[in-house]
Amino acid sequence: MNLTILVRHACLTLLFGLGLAGSQLRGDTSSAAVAVADDGVQRVTLVGGSYYFEPEHIVVRAGVPVELQVRRRPGLAPHNLVIRSTMMGLDIEASLDTEPTTIRFTPRVAGRVEFYCDKRLLFLPSHRERGMVGVLEVVE
Ligand SMILES: [Cu+2]
Incomplete structure:
Protein backbone atom coordinates (compact mmCIF):
# COMPACT_ATOMS: atom_id res chain seq x y z
CA MET A 1 0.00 0.00 0.00
CA SER A 30 12.27 31.31 -29.10
CA SER A 31 15.85 32.50 -29.01
CA ALA A 32 17.80 33.24 -32.20
CA ALA A 33 21.57 33.62 -32.36
CA VAL A 34 21.93 35.23 -35.77
CA ALA A 35 24.69 34.02 -38.09
CA VAL A 36 26.67 36.40 -40.29
CA ALA A 37 26.02 35.54 -43.95
CA ASP A 38 28.77 35.40 -46.61
CA ASP A 39 27.94 38.98 -47.62
CA GLY A 40 28.56 40.16 -44.05
CA VAL A 41 24.91 40.73 -43.13
CA GLN A 42 23.05 39.25 -40.16
CA ARG A 43 19.56 38.29 -41.35
CA VAL A 44 16.76 37.43 -38.98
CA THR A 45 12.98 37.15 -39.24
CA LEU A 46 10.78 38.54 -36.47
CA VAL A 47 7.06 37.81 -36.31
CA GLY A 48 4.62 39.66 -34.08
CA GLY A 49 1.27 38.30 -32.91
CA SER A 50 -1.26 38.92 -30.16
CA TYR A 51 0.63 39.32 -27.82
CA TYR A 52 4.11 38.02 -28.43
CA PHE A 53 7.18 38.24 -30.63
CA GLU A 54 8.78 35.18 -32.15
CA PRO A 55 11.65 34.87 -31.44
CA GLU A 56 11.58 36.86 -28.24
CA HIS A 57 15.36 36.85 -27.86
CA ILE A 58 17.68 37.83 -30.71
CA VAL A 59 21.46 37.80 -30.46
CA VAL A 60 23.51 39.79 -33.00
CA ARG A 61 27.06 41.10 -33.27
CA ALA A 62 28.01 44.72 -32.71
CA GLY A 63 29.31 46.65 -35.72
CA VAL A 64 27.83 44.17 -38.24
CA PRO A 65 24.81 45.18 -40.38
CA VAL A 66 21.48 43.57 -39.43
CA GLU A 67 18.56 42.95 -41.78
CA LEU A 68 15.49 42.38 -39.68
CA GLN A 69 12.58 41.05 -41.73
CA VAL A 70 9.42 41.82 -39.79
CA ARG A 71 5.77 40.92 -40.26
CA ARG A 72 2.73 40.20 -38.15
CA ARG A 73 0.36 37.28 -37.95
CA PRO A 74 -3.02 37.90 -39.62
CA GLY A 75 -5.58 39.38 -37.23
CA LEU A 76 -7.47 42.51 -36.32
CA ALA A 77 -5.05 43.96 -33.78
CA PRO A 78 -2.50 46.43 -35.19
CA HIS A 79 1.09 45.83 -34.08
CA ASN A 80 4.36 47.68 -34.39
CA LEU A 81 8.00 47.23 -33.50
CA VAL A 82 9.90 49.73 -31.39
CA ILE A 83 13.64 49.46 -30.67
CA ARG A 84 15.23 52.49 -29.04
CA SER A 85 18.73 52.74 -27.62
CA THR A 86 20.77 55.94 -27.78
CA MET A 87 23.88 54.01 -26.75
CA MET A 88 23.53 51.51 -29.61
CA GLY A 89 22.43 54.19 -32.07
CA LEU A 90 18.99 52.61 -32.61
CA ASP A 91 15.77 54.56 -33.09
CA ILE A 92 13.37 52.19 -34.83
CA GLU A 93 9.60 52.36 -35.01
CA ALA A 94 7.84 50.37 -37.73
CA SER A 95 4.26 49.22 -38.08
CA LEU A 96 3.95 45.51 -38.80
CA ASP A 97 2.07 44.22 -41.82
CA THR A 98 1.29 40.66 -42.85
CA GLU A 99 3.66 41.32 -45.78
CA PRO A 100 7.30 41.29 -44.66
CA THR A 101 9.20 44.59 -44.39
CA THR A 102 12.97 44.81 -44.01
CA ILE A 103 14.51 47.04 -41.35
CA ARG A 104 18.25 47.66 -41.63
CA PHE A 105 20.49 48.82 -38.82
CA THR A 106 23.94 48.32 -37.36
CA PRO A 107 24.16 48.22 -33.56
CA ARG A 108 27.19 50.27 -32.54
CA VAL A 109 28.06 48.67 -29.21
CA ALA A 110 27.32 45.57 -27.18
CA GLY A 111 24.43 45.56 -24.75
CA ARG A 112 20.80 44.59 -24.31
CA VAL A 113 17.73 46.50 -25.37
CA GLU A 114 14.05 45.58 -25.24
CA PHE A 115 12.04 45.57 -28.46
CA TYR A 116 8.31 45.87 -28.09
CA CYS A 117 4.93 46.83 -29.52
CA ASP A 118 3.60 50.08 -28.05
CA LYS A 119 0.03 49.71 -29.40
CA ARG A 120 -2.80 49.88 -26.92
CA LEU A 121 -6.59 49.91 -27.20
CA LEU A 122 -8.15 52.78 -25.24
CA PHE A 123 -7.49 52.36 -21.52
CA LEU A 124 -6.44 48.70 -21.78
CA PRO A 125 -2.85 47.65 -20.98
CA SER A 126 -0.41 48.18 -23.85
CA HIS A 127 0.65 45.22 -25.96
CA ARG A 128 4.07 45.57 -24.35
CA GLU A 129 2.48 45.11 -20.93
CA ARG A 130 0.56 42.11 -22.27
CA GLY A 131 3.77 40.34 -23.24
CA MET A 132 4.58 41.72 -26.69
CA VAL A 133 8.17 42.35 -25.76
CA GLY A 134 11.54 40.75 -26.39
CA VAL A 135 15.25 41.34 -25.97
CA LEU A 136 17.80 42.29 -28.60
CA GLU A 137 21.18 41.25 -27.29
CA VAL A 138 24.23 42.72 -28.99
CA VAL A 139 27.53 40.96 -28.37
CA GLU A 140 31.13 41.80 -29.33
CU1 LIG B 1 0.92 44.87 -30.73
Whole structure:
Protein backbone atom coordinates (compact mmCIF):
# COMPACT_ATOMS: atom_id res chain seq x y z
CA MET A 1 0.00 0.00 0.00
CA ASN A 2 2.70 2.46 1.01
CA LEU A 3 4.74 1.38 -1.97
CA THR A 4 1.82 2.17 -4.34
CA ILE A 5 1.62 5.69 -2.99
CA LEU A 6 5.37 6.07 -3.29
CA VAL A 7 5.35 4.90 -6.93
CA ARG A 8 2.45 7.21 -7.75
CA HIS A 9 4.32 10.11 -6.20
CA ALA A 10 7.43 9.25 -8.20
CA CYS A 11 5.37 9.17 -11.42
CA LEU A 12 3.83 12.57 -10.70
CA THR A 13 7.24 14.01 -9.92
CA LEU A 14 8.55 12.64 -13.21
CA LEU A 15 5.61 14.05 -15.18
CA PHE A 16 6.02 17.43 -13.51
CA GLY A 17 9.72 17.35 -14.30
CA LEU A 18 9.03 16.54 -17.96
CA GLY A 19 6.51 19.36 -18.14
CA LEU A 20 9.09 21.82 -16.91
CA ALA A 21 11.63 20.46 -19.36
CA GLY A 22 9.10 20.93 -22.15
CA SER A 23 8.51 24.59 -21.34
CA GLN A 24 12.26 25.08 -21.10
CA LEU A 25 12.65 23.68 -24.63
CA ARG A 26 9.96 26.01 -25.97
CA GLY A 27 11.83 28.93 -24.43
CA ASP A 28 15.01 27.84 -26.19
CA THR A 29 13.40 27.72 -29.63
CA SER A 30 12.27 31.31 -29.10
CA SER A 31 15.85 32.50 -29.01
CA ALA A 32 17.80 33.24 -32.20
CA ALA A 33 21.57 33.62 -32.36
CA VAL A 34 21.93 35.23 -35.77
CA ALA A 35 24.69 34.02 -38.09
CA VAL A 36 26.67 36.40 -40.29
CA ALA A 37 26.02 35.54 -43.95
CA ASP A 38 28.77 35.40 -46.61
CA ASP A 39 27.94 38.98 -47.62
CA GLY A 40 28.56 40.16 -44.05
CA VAL A 41 24.91 40.73 -43.13
CA GLN A 42 23.05 39.25 -40.16
CA ARG A 43 19.56 38.29 -41.35
CA VAL A 44 16.76 37.43 -38.98
CA THR A 45 12.98 37.15 -39.24
CA LEU A 46 10.78 38.54 -36.47
CA VAL A 47 7.06 37.81 -36.31
CA GLY A 48 4.62 39.66 -34.08
CA GLY A 49 1.27 38.30 -32.91
CA SER A 50 -1.26 38.92 -30.16
CA TYR A 51 0.63 39.32 -27.82
CA TYR A 52 4.11 38.02 -28.43
CA PHE A 53 7.18 38.24 -30.63
CA GLU A 54 8.78 35.18 -32.15
CA PRO A 55 11.65 34.87 -31.44
CA GLU A 56 11.58 36.86 -28.24
CA HIS A 57 15.36 36.85 -27.86
CA ILE A 58 17.68 37.83 -30.71
CA VAL A 59 21.46 37.80 -30.46
CA VAL A 60 23.51 39.79 -33.00
CA ARG A 61 27.06 41.10 -33.27
CA ALA A 62 28.01 44.72 -32.71
CA GLY A 63 29.31 46.65 -35.72
CA VAL A 64 27.83 44.17 -38.24
CA PRO A 65 24.81 45.18 -40.38
CA VAL A 66 21.48 43.57 -39.43
CA GLU A 67 18.56 42.95 -41.78
CA LEU A 68 15.49 42.38 -39.68
CA GLN A 69 12.58 41.05 -41.73
CA VAL A 70 9.42 41.82 -39.79
CA ARG A 71 5.77 40.92 -40.26
CA ARG A 72 2.73 40.20 -38.15
CA ARG A 73 0.36 37.28 -37.95
CA PRO A 74 -3.02 37.90 -39.62
CA GLY A 75 -5.58 39.38 -37.23
CA LEU A 76 -7.47 42.51 -36.32
CA ALA A 77 -5.05 43.96 -33.78
CA PRO A 78 -2.50 46.43 -35.19
CA HIS A 79 1.09 45.83 -34.08
CA ASN A 80 4.36 47.68 -34.39
CA LEU A 81 8.00 47.23 -33.50
CA VAL A 82 9.90 49.73 -31.39
CA ILE A 83 13.64 49.46 -30.67
CA ARG A 84 15.23 52.49 -29.04
CA SER A 85 18.73 52.74 -27.62
CA THR A 86 20.77 55.94 -27.78
CA MET A 87 23.88 54.01 -26.75
CA MET A 88 23.53 51.51 -29.61
CA GLY A 89 22.43 54.19 -32.07
CA LEU A 90 18.99 52.61 -32.61
CA ASP A 91 15.77 54.56 -33.09
CA ILE A 92 13.37 52.19 -34.83
CA GLU A 93 9.60 52.36 -35.01
CA ALA A 94 7.84 50.37 -37.73
CA SER A 95 4.26 49.22 -38.08
CA LEU A 96 3.95 45.51 -38.80
CA ASP A 97 2.07 44.22 -41.82
CA THR A 98 1.29 40.66 -42.85
CA GLU A 99 3.66 41.32 -45.78
CA PRO A 100 7.30 41.29 -44.66
CA THR A 101 9.20 44.59 -44.39
CA THR A 102 12.97 44.81 -44.01
CA ILE A 103 14.51 47.04 -41.35
CA ARG A 104 18.25 47.66 -41.63
CA PHE A 105 20.49 48.82 -38.82
CA THR A 106 23.94 48.32 -37.36
CA PRO A 107 24.16 48.22 -33.56
CA ARG A 108 27.19 50.27 -32.54
CA VAL A 109 28.06 48.67 -29.21
CA ALA A 110 27.32 45.57 -27.18
CA GLY A 111 24.43 45.56 -24.75
CA ARG A 112 20.80 44.59 -24.31
CA VAL A 113 17.73 46.50 -25.37
CA GLU A 114 14.05 45.58 -25.24
CA PHE A 115 12.04 45.57 -28.46
CA TYR A 116 8.31 45.87 -28.09
CA CYS A 117 4.93 46.83 -29.52
CA ASP A 118 3.60 50.08 -28.05
CA LYS A 119 0.03 49.71 -29.40
CA ARG A 120 -2.80 49.88 -26.92
CA LEU A 121 -6.59 49.91 -27.20
CA LEU A 122 -8.15 52.78 -25.24
CA PHE A 123 -7.49 52.36 -21.52
CA LEU A 124 -6.44 48.70 -21.78
CA PRO A 125 -2.85 47.65 -20.98
CA SER A 126 -0.41 48.18 -23.85
CA HIS A 127 0.65 45.22 -25.96
CA ARG A 128 4.07 45.57 -24.35
CA GLU A 129 2.48 45.11 -20.93
CA ARG A 130 0.56 42.11 -22.27
CA GLY A 131 3.77 40.34 -23.24
CA MET A 132 4.58 41.72 -26.69
CA VAL A 133 8.17 42.35 -25.76
CA GLY A 134 11.54 40.75 -26.39
CA VAL A 135 15.25 41.34 -25.97
CA LEU A 136 17.80 42.29 -28.60
CA GLU A 137 21.18 41.25 -27.29
CA VAL A 138 24.23 42.72 -28.99
CA VAL A 139 27.53 40.96 -28.37
CA GLU A 140 31.13 41.80 -29.33
CU1 LIG B 1 0.92 44.87 -30.73
